[in-house]
Amino acid sequence: MSSTTDPRGFSKAFLTANAWLVYLFFYAPIILLVVYSFSGDKLVGRWGGFTLDWYRAFAKDDNVQGALWVSVQVAIVSTLVSVVLGTLAALALERFKFRGQKVFDALLYLPIIIPDVTMAVMLLMFFSQFFNVIDSVLGLTLSKDISTVIISHIAFNISFVSIVVRARLEGMDQRLEEAASDLYASRWKAFRFVTFPQIIPGIAGGALLALTLSLDDVVIAQFVSGPGSTTLPVYVFGLIRKGVSPLINAVSVVMLVASVLLVMLSLLAQRNSEDKDQKVNDENEDDDQEVSSGSSSLSEMSIN
Amino acid sequence: MVDTESVNGSPVTPELEKAAERADSRRGFLLALPALGFLTLFFATPLVIVAIYSFATRNRFGGTDLSGWNLDSYRRLGEPIVRDILYRSLFLAFITTVICLIFAYPFSYYLATRKESVRNIMLVFVMIPFWTNFLVRNYAWRVLLGNGGPLSQATEAVGLGETSILFTPTAVVLGLVYGYLPFMVLPLYASIERIDWRLVEASRDLYASGWTSFRKIILPLSMPGVIAGSILVFIPSLGAYVTPELLGGAKTTLLGSYIVTQFLTARNWPAGAALSMVLMIVMLITTIIYFRKDGKTL
Missing domain, CATH: 1.20.5 (Single alpha-helices involved in coiled-coils or other helix-helix interfaces)
Incomplete structure (x- = not known):
């Protein structure tokens, strides 16, 4: 970027104004929501003096608490399982060649690009069909409960975790692994002591993404949850459809804070990994492939 | 290895x-x-x-008859109600994509041409809304646009009278743009940031105007970002369910909501399945075209 290519005059003013406008658009609704969650007025969106009543109501509401607990369980279990399966899948695709690899790669991409509604419909039909088969073969009567929600969330989270971990594996200096095996490290040892420590930021990033997506999902959970396994977003969605209330404001702000915390954590994880990359770069400066890996993994993660 | x-x-x-x-x-x-x-x-x-x-028939009891495959569920696409919903969804998704592009392009350009330290901070502030709970972000607009809500109060104070755009297609588009704008910004930013600025300098040295070097150099080089961003906004907008449910009215039923109704209310599983297939095929075709053309920019 030099001075001859810098926009000047009108275009510069336009670009700056547009940037502020976009940020205003991004943040004004969120900030207003937070402000109004402290409002004493029973009407949503009117200021009636500062109060914490709605947060107290949130803490007391059994339905909300129950749904919150379901969401937390679903998020944690589905994240743990998909982190293990997704990381193994990433390793298989990045470090091995096997038959059916292309098909597996495609299968792994599909849950990411498929629309929520389609995925929800698919899983609903699958579970009802599956339960019918179990019922007629084993005589067991199964129904939708928390496990169907967990399975569904694993089904889309595996793909997201594997994409993030793959980006990390791709950006990693493969010569380190080669050096390890040149020094007679077994494949397992090379993984345990060389590859694994290097991809931890990727795994952490994938896990945080999985947690966020699990807590974000309304559509799929709405289709596959049973009577006692309503997640918090599904419950809140139901409430909003009946009408807005200051209680929903408070619940929303709690969900907002949770997701902002998760963003901060994942940005922190990324920052740390980039610092490490930077150190590697300082040590061997001729390696310019590495320089781009930090920023490309950032954009890759953000897009997915 | x-x-x-x-x-x-x-x-x-x-x-x-x-x-x-x-x-x-x-x-x-x-x-x-x-x-x-x-x-x-x-x-x-x-x-x-x-x-x-999607090839089966709904029987009289609301169940599904799997014998005797037919294309009836797909033929329903020609019915006026379904066709209107399909066109409306395509139209709103298209408008959403165009609006996102109009605001995201100059924004990403601005972002990509900042100093690195400033740029990183600005990027973080794009990421935060991107990762924030989608339902909450839609709900925020419901509060903002509500009857007698903040926006209405503001326009009234200025003397424009009450606004009531909640439950209209405008509100749906607004919500969709809000939800998916970061999907447009990030790939655009990635492709503009990669541009070799020496090319732009060279064009300016050869007396190209700012507009000409934008049109002939920057725009073509950022095209992969434009395409990727447009696909990333268009596809989820087309299948959107939460946003039209919360911000749209009865007259703005979109494809996503209609599919859900077929399953949860109308109990017509074959019809819902056929529409889901259509949605998925549209999505697959766009993605395949994209990957064929330029697979590496994402």
Whole structure:
């Protein structure tokens, strides 16, 4: 970027104004929501003096608490399982060649690009069909409960975790692994002591993404949850459809804070990994492939 | 990574190498197996079931008759109600994409041309809304646009009278733009940031106007970002369910909501399955075209 290519005059003013406008658009609704969650007025969106009543109501509401607990369980279990399966899948695709690899790669991409509604419909039909088969073969009567929600969330989270971990594996200096095996490290040892420590930021990033997506999902959970396994977003969605209330404001702000915390954590994880990359770069400066890996993994993660 | 030296120091023969390759392939497959098994059972099988149901018939009891396959559910696409919903969804998704592009392009350009320290901070502030709970972000607009809500109060104070755009297509587009704008910004930013600015300098040295060098150099070079961003906004907008449910009215039923109704209210599973297939095929075609043209920019 030099001075001859810098926009000047009108275009510069336009670009700056547009940037502020976009940020205003991004943040004004969120900030207003937070402000109004402290409002004493029973009407949503009117200021009636500062109060914490709605947060107290949130803490007391059994339905909300129950749904919150379901969401937390679903998020944690589905994240743990998909982190293990997704990381193994990433390793298989990045470090091995096997038959059916292309098909597996495609299968792994599909849950990411498929629309929520389609995925929800698919899983609903699958579970009802599956339960019918179990019922007629084993005589067991199964129904939708928390496990169907967990399975569904694993089904889309595996793909997201594997994409993030793959980006990390791709950006990693493969010569380190080669050096390890040149020094007679077994494949397992090379993984345990060389590859694994290097991809931890990727795994952490994938896990945080999985947690966020699990807590974000309304559509799929709405289709596959049973009577006692309503997640918090599904419950809140139901409430909003009946009408807005200051209680929903408070619940929303709690969900907002949770997701902002998760963003901060994942940005922190990324920052740390980039610092490490930077150190590697300082040590061997001729390696310019590495320089781009930090920023490309950032954009890759953000897009997915 | 195939080891070319055998571990015990004996000479490497082609047979040994083959055996090592096979063992490697087996190990790779075993690593992939848990995810492969899970996705085959809980993703590929459901996909096949939807495809089968889309050719079935709904029986009188609200159940589904699997014998006697036919295309009736797909023929329903020609019915005025379904056709209107389809056109409306395509139209709103298109408008959403265009609006996102109009605001995101100059924004990403601005972002990409900042100093690195400023740019990183600005990017973080794009990421935060991007990762924030989608339902909450939609709800925020419901509060903002509500009757007698903040926006209405503001326009009234200025003397424009009350605004009531909640439950209209405008509100839906607003919500969709809000939800998916970061999807447009990030790939655009990535492709503009990669541009070799010496090309722009060269064009300016050759007396190209700012507008000409934008049109002839910056725009073509950022095209991969434009395409990627447009696909990333268009596809989820087309299948949107939460946003039209919360911000739209009865007259703005979109494809996503209509599919859900077919399952949860109308109990017409074959019709819902057929529409889901249509949605998925549109999505697959766009993605394949994109990957064919330019697979590496994402």
